Amino acid sequence: MNIGVLGTGMTGQTIGSKLVQLGHEVILGSRDEANPAAVAWAKDQGQHALYGTFMNAAAFGEIVFNCTLGSASLEALQQAGEENLRDKILIDTSNPLDRSTDTWTLTVCNTDSLGEQIQRAFPETKVVKTLNTVNANVMVDPAKLLEKTHIFVSGNDIEAKATVVRILRDWFGWREIIDLGNIATARSVEMYVLLWHTLRNAISSQRFNIKVVTS
């Protein structure tokens, strides 16, 4: 499948590499036509890995991953172009983190979320929020953890969520997936990221996730 990955940071590169390994064609998109990180990544990953602008990646992808920083996501998606995202599934892995301070705070929360902002800005795109609750390495290899843990999906389009659940399961290896509901439930997973950050400091590791245990 042709897939667009927006964002050339660790998340974009990790997801892009996994998709290439699975045999997909990937364009890693960035603000610039030839972002050095994207160029190096494409060279390293071989012939199925390409680089280009956000617009190139979105136009190319049958499915698009948003792996940009939350603070830059809306602008990156505008650059990708509404027409290039229309009717497509946008898998949104971003978190609205304000990185201007040492303390982690969110730029939007509680009564709104970045997932909802993106869905409102691109009403004809099927936004599915997922994977934002784990580190990039865990996203594409959840079996590295000592036990099966949970990943969440939020979105308004039932069919799009079903497709994303298959991608999480068949491509990335997730076994425990909880559908939280519509895109407004993105608030809860974005707000969880503060606990993720606090736990990371407390246990001195980024390779962890939560498992929901019932009675």
Add this chain to the structure above:
Amino acid sequence: MNIGVLGTGMTGQTIGSKLVQLGHEVILGSRDEANPAAVAWAKDQGQHALYGTFMNAAAFGEIVFNCTLGSASLEALQQAGEENLRDKILIDTSNPLDRSTDTWTLTVCNTDSLGEQIQRAFPETKVVKTLNTVNANVMVDPAKLLEKTHIFVSGNDIEAKATVVRILRDWFGWREIIDLGNIATARSVEMYVLLWHTLRNAISSQRFNIKVVTS
């Protein structure tokens, strides 16, 4: 031990009953001198269970539990009285939920928390935030869940946190306790409550908790 429990709702009654079962003397405190729920509870629990005002409960307790609704906590603690809380451990189980709407939102989050507000309002009290991430039944009986799960503590006073860890372990049966850091980390567990709420709706149960799984 003499213990004050502020709040006569499900959390206050559940924690109060557990403490009485363990052999402690408990005053369940409320706004009124003879809150009907507190009177009925005390009658049901026997001679070690008493009821009274927030002030009565706080003055009586060597340790005080805040089990009031988050929206009422600061006022309840003012009624309890600064002098009755001075130098004591206040175990804060509350969440700053705005219950005026169907959607759960927080009255404070992101750059502040109820735990911090309480600590600032009562600087000579040792506030330890804990147990706010689970339902009352799970708080006092975590072994009901299918696996060992995690509970968190946040607070500025190291010794107070060590005492609370012993209470969680020896009285309530918690086996996996993570010290998140100072009281500012209360933000992360209070903001997690949105995910708790969303999960409750998704899995149709209040009896669950999360387990942190590493690699």
